[in-house]
Amino acid sequence: MVASEIRALFAVASRPEVVSLAGGMPYVTALPLDLVGELVADLVATRGSVALQYGSGQGDLALREQICEVMRMEGIEAGPDDVVVTVGSQQALDLITRIFIDPGDVVLAEGPSYVGALGTFSAYQAKVVHIAMDDHGLIPESLEETISAVQAAGERIKFLYTIPTFQNPAGVTLNEVRRRQVLEICRRAGVLVVEDNPYGLLGFDREPLRAMRADDPEGVVYLGSFSKTLAPGFRVGWALAPHAVRQKLVLAMESAVLSHSSFTQLAVGQYLATQPWREQIKSFRELYRERRDAMLAALDVLMPPGCTWTRPGGGFFVWATLPEGLDSKAMLPRAVAERVAFVPGTGFYTDGDGKRHMRLSYCYPEPDRIREGVRRLAGVVEQELQLRDTFGTGSMPGHVGVDTPGPDLA
Amino acid sequence: MVASEIRALFAVASRPEVVSLAGGMPYVTALPLDLVGELVADLVATRGSVALQYGSGQGDLALREQICEVMRMEGIEAGPDDVVVTVGSQQALDLITRIFIDPGDVVLAEGPSYVGALGTFSAYQAKVVHIAMDDHGLIPESLEETISAVQAAGERIKFLYTIPTFQNPAGVTLNEVRRRQVLEICRRAGVLVVEDNPYGLLGFDREPLRAMRADDPEGVVYLGSFSKTLAPGFRVGWALAPHAVRQKLVLAMESAVLSHSSFTQLAVGQYLATQPWREQIKSFRELYRERRDAMLAALDVLMPPGCTWTRPGGGFFVWATLPEGLDSKAMLPRAVAERVAFVPGTGFYTDGDGKRHMRLSYCYPEPDRIREGVRRLAGVVEQELQLRDTFGTGSMPGHVGVDTPGPDLA
Numbered sequence: 108m109v110a111s112e113i114r115a116l117f118a119v120a121s122r123p124e125v126v127s128l129a130g131g132m133p134y135v136t137a138l139p140l141d142l143v144g145e146l147v148a149d150l151v152a153t154r155g156s157v158a159l160q161y162g163s164g165q166g167d168l169a170l171r172e173q174i175c176e177v178m179r180m181e182g183i184e185a186g187p188d189d190v191v192v193t194v195g196s197q198q199a200l201d202l203i204t205r206i207f208i209d210p211g212d213v214v215l216a217e218g219p220s221y222v223g224a225l226g227t228f229s230a231y232q233a234k235v236v237h238i239a240m241d242d243h244g245l246i247p248e249s250l251e252e253t254i255s256a257v258q259a260a261g262e263r264i265k266f267l268y269t270i271p272t273f274q275n276p277a278g279v280t281l282n283e284v285r286r287r288q289v290l291e292i293c294r295r296a297g298v299l300v301v302e303d304n305p306y307g308l309l310g311f312d313r314e315p316l317r318a319m320r321a322d323d324p325e326g327v328v329y330l331g332s333f334s335k336t337l338a339p340g341f342r343v344g345w346a347l348a349p350h351a352v353r354q355k356l357v358l359a360m361e362s363a364v365l366s367h368s369s370f371t372q373l374a375v376g377q378y379l380a381t382q383p384w385r386e387q388i389k390s391f392r393e394l395y396r397e398r399r400d401a402m403l404a405a406l407d408v409l410m411p412p413g414c415t416w417t418r419p420g421g422g423f424f425v426w427a428t429l430p431e432g433l434d435s436k437a438m439l440p441r442a443v444a445e446r447v448a449f450v451p452g453t454g455f456y457t458d459g460d461g462k463r464h465m466r467l468s469y470c471y472p473e474p475d476r477i478r479e480g481v482r483r484l485a486g487v488v489e490q491e492l493q494l495r496d497t498f499g500t501g502s503m504p505g506h507v508g509v510d511t512p513g514p515d516l517a
Numbered sequence: 518m519v520a521s522e523i524r525a526l527f528a529v530a531s532r533p534e535v536v537s538l539a540g541g542m543p544y545v546t547a548l549p550l551d552l553v554g555e556l557v558a559d560l561v562a563t564r565g566s567v568a569l570q571y572g573s574g575q576g577d578l579a580l581r582e583q584i585c586e587v588m589r590m591e592g593i594e595a596g597p598d599d600v601v602v603t604v605g606s607q608q609a610l611d612l613i614t615r616i617f618i619d620p621g622d623v624v625l626a627e628g629p630s631y632v633g634a635l636g637t638f639s640a641y642q643a644k645v646v647h648i649a650m651d652d653h654g655l656i657p658e659s660l661e662e663t664i665s666a667v668q669a670a671g672e673r674i675k676f677l678y679t680i681p682t683f684q685n686p687a688g689v690t691l692n693e694v695r696r697r698q699v700l701e702i703c704r705r706a707g708v709l710v711v712e713d714n715p716y717g718l719l720g721f722d723r724e725p726l727r728a729m730r731a732d733d734p735e736g737v738v739y740l741g742s743f744s745k746t747l748a749p750g751f752r753v754g755w756a757l758a759p760h761a762v763r764q765k766l767v768l769a770m771e772s773a774v775l776s777h778s779s780f781t782q783l784a785v786g787q788y789l790a791t792q793p794w795r796e797q798i799k800s801f802r803e804l805y806r807e808r809r810d811a812m813l814a815a816l817d818v819l820m821p822p823g824c825t826w827t828r829p830g831g832g833f834f835v836w837a838t839l840p841e842g843l844d845s846k847a848m849l850p851r852a853v854a855e856r857v858a859f860v861p862g863t864g865f866y867t868d869g870d871g872k873r874h875m876r877l878s879y880c881y882p883e884p885d886r887i888r889e890g891v892r893r894l895a896g897v898v899e900q901e902l903q904l905r906d907t908f909g910t911g912s913m914p915g916h917v918g919v920d921t922p923g924p925d926l927a
Contacts, residue, residue: 132571140566144557144561197774338569339570370780371780371781
C-alpha cells in the first residue's frame with residue numbers, strides 16, 4: 108500500500124461505525140472545557156496585546172519557567188534559558204534533525220519507533236539503524252554492538268533517538284538499570300541522546316520515572332510536550348538542550364517559523380498558573396488506566412492462540428504480534444471492512460520489519476468500544492488463520508481492497 | 518556588528534524612552550479585544566473537542582475555504598484543496614525552500630528583500646542573487662539580464678522570491694505592467710514565482726491590487742498571512758500552490774510540525790465568520806495611513822538635504838537612503854543613544870549592499886512618537902554629516918559602542 112491508499116483506508120476508518128484503535132489522539136473531552144474557555148477569554152481581556160503579538164523565537168519566558176517546574180517531576184533540574192518552546196515536540200525533532208543531520212548520517216532508534224520521527228529523519232536523508240528491544244526497552248548490548256558495527260563501517264552516528272517511557276508504539280519502558288547503561292554507552296561512544304518523553308507523566312502504577320536527562324545534562328536533548336497532559340490543539344512542546352545546542356535551536360526556530368504562537372503559549376501558561384494541572388494529569392492517568400485494563404482484558408479473553416502483546420505501564424499503546432504467516436498490513440482492509448482499525452507494524456521500522464506487528468491504541472475509545480474493537484479484531488485474525496491454514500498464507504498484500512472486503516475471499 | 522551585538526542593541530532599543538522605528542509589529546491593540554475574548558471562549562465551549570485536538574496537516578477545511586474568500590479580494594480564484602495553512606507565512610517560506618532548494622541553487626530576490634526570507638534561504642544554503650528595484654518595484658530588464666547571466670554561468674535558478682505589494686523593506690509596489698512582464702519573463706525562463714503578500718490588503722489609496730497569482734495559477738506559489746490583517750499571535754499564514762507543489766507542502770508540513778494548532782486556526786475561522794473583518798482591515802488601513810502620513814511629513818520637514826526615502830502606498834515601511842559617506846549600521850549605536858532605533862540596510866541584502874540605507878517602520882508607534890523619532894533621527898544624521906565633513910567619514914563601524922554614545926565623539 109502506498110501513502111494514498113493508506114489515506115483512503117483511514118478515511119473509511121474514521122467513519123463512526125468503525126472502532127479505531129489506530130490514532131494516538133488524547134481524550135481531550137475529559138478536560139474542564141468551561142474553565143478552559145473562561146481562561147482564554149480572561150487571557151485576551153487582560154493580556155491581549157501580548158497574546159496577539161509576535162513573541163520571541165525561544166518562547167515565552169514565564170512558560171519556560173513553568174516547563175522547568177513540570178520537568179522537576181521527573182528529576183530534571185534546569186533553567187528556562189535552556190528551554191526552547193516548539194510547535195509540538197514534533198517541531199523540536201525536526202529542528203534537532205535539521206541541526207545535526209547531513210545526508211547519510213546515522214540515527215539510532217528503537218525498533219519499532221515513532222513513525223513521525225522516522226519520517227522526519229528520512230526527510231533529512233538520515234539513515235536509521237534500529238536497536239532491538241524487549242519488554243524492558245532497548246537492549247544495551249544490542250546498542251553497544253550496533254554502535255561498534257556502524258562506526259567500524261566508517262559511518263557517522265549523530266544521535267540515539269529514544270522514547271524510554273511508555274514507548275510509542277511498543278508500550279514498554281526502559282528500566283532504571285538500563286537507563287544508566289544506555290547513557291554510559293552513548294557517553295563513551297560520543298553519541299548524543301535525544302530523549303522523547305511525551306507520555307512520562309501518564310504512568311498507571313507508580314510515580315514518574317527519573318528522566319535520562321536528569322542524570323546527564325550535557326549528553327541528552329530532552330523533548331517534552333503538553334499534547335498528552337493538556338491538549339494537542341495548542342501545539343505546545345519544548346526541547347531542553349545543552350547550551351550550545353539550545354543556541355542553534357533558537358536560530359533554527361526563528362528561521363522556521365519566527366516564533367511560536369504567543370496566544371497558545373500564554374494559554375498553556377495561564378492553565379498551569381490557575382488550574383490544578385497535577386490533579387488533571389492524575390485524572391487522565393485514571394482514565395487511560397481503565398482503558399488499558401479494558402484492552403488487555405479483552406485481548407486476554409478474545410485473541411486466538413499464537414498472538415502476543417505488550418503490557419504497558421502507562422501511555423497510549425499496546426504492541427501486538429500476530430502468529431507466523433500473517434501480515435498485519437495485508438489484513439487491514441479486511442479489518443476495516445469488519446469495522447475495526449489499527450496501525451500496521453511496518454510503518455514503525457525503516458527496514459521492512461514489522462509485518463507481523465500492529466499498534467493498538469486505547470487512548471481515545473471508551474472501554475466498551477475498546478472491548479468491541481478487540482472482539483472484531485480477534486474475529487479478523489481468526490479468519491486470517493483459517494486462510495493461512497487452508498492456503499498457506501493469510502490475506503496477500505494488495506489483494507484485498509477496501510471496496511472488496513474480506514468475506515469475498517474467505 | 519555580529520548578531521549578539523545587534524541583540525544587545527535592540528535590548529536597549531526596546532526601553533520605553535526609545536522610539537523604535539525598527540520593528541514590524543502590527544498595532545494589535547486596535548482590535549476589539551473584548552469581542553476576540555468572547556469569541557475564543559465561545560469556541561472552547563461549542564467546539565472544544567475539535568479546537569483542542571490534533572488537526573490535519575493541510576489545515577482546517579473551513580478555514581481554507583475562508584482563506585479562498587480573502588484571496589478573492591485580490592482577484593484570486595482558488596479552491597481550498599490547493600491551500601495549506603502554515604505557522605505564519607514564515608513557515609510556508611521555510612517549507613517551500615526545503616522542497617525546492619539543494620545547496621548552491623539560486624534564489625532571485627529583490628534587493629533589498631525581507632530579512633527573514635534571506636535567513637531561511639541561507640539556512641538551506643541557497644545562493645541569493647538580488648534584482649534591482651526602483652520606485653515601481655523590481656525592474657523587469659534587470660530580472661531578465663540576471664536570469665540570463667546566472668543560467669549562462671551554469672547555475673540553477675529555483676525561484677524568484679518577490680513581495681510585489683508594499684514591499685518589506687522598501688515600501689514600493691510593483692506596478693501592473695511590470696507584474697505581467699515579470700510573470701512572462703519567469704514563464705519563459707522556467708522560473709517559479711513565490712509571491713509573498715502579507716500587506717496586500719493594507720493599501721492606503723486604492724482598492725487591493727490584483728495578485729500575480731491571479732494571472733498565473735501554475736507559475737506562482739502565493740503566500741498569505743493573518744499576521745497583519747488580524748494578529749500575529751495566532752501564527753496563521755498559508756500557501757496557495759499548484760497541485761504538485763501543494764502535495765509536497767503537506768508532507769513537509771506533517772514532517773515539520775504534524776499539524777498547526779487547531780485552536781488558533783479555529784479562532785481565526787470564528788473571527789472571520791462572526792466579526793466584520795473587512796471593516797477591521799479598513800480601520801487598520803486608516804490607522805496605518807495616518808502613521809505613514811506622520812512619518813512622511815516629518816521626514817519632509819526634518820531630514821537634512823541629501824537624504825531620500827520612498828513613499829509607500831500601503832504596508833508598514835519607509836526605506837531611507839543617507840547621503841554619500843554615511844553608514845547606517847555604524848550610526849545605529851549613536852541613534853540608540855539619542856533614543857531612536859531603526860534597522861540598518863545591510864541586513865536586507867546578502868551581498869554587503871545597503872550601507873547607506875535604513876528601514877523605518879511606522880506601524881507601531883503613535884503619530885506623535887513617530888514625529889519625535891524622526892526628529893531625533895534627523896539630529897543624528899546631522900551630527901553624522903558634520904563628522905563626515907570634518908573627518909571625511911561619519912561614525913566608523915565598531916567605533917561607537919552602546920555604552921559610549923555619540924556625543925563623546927562629536
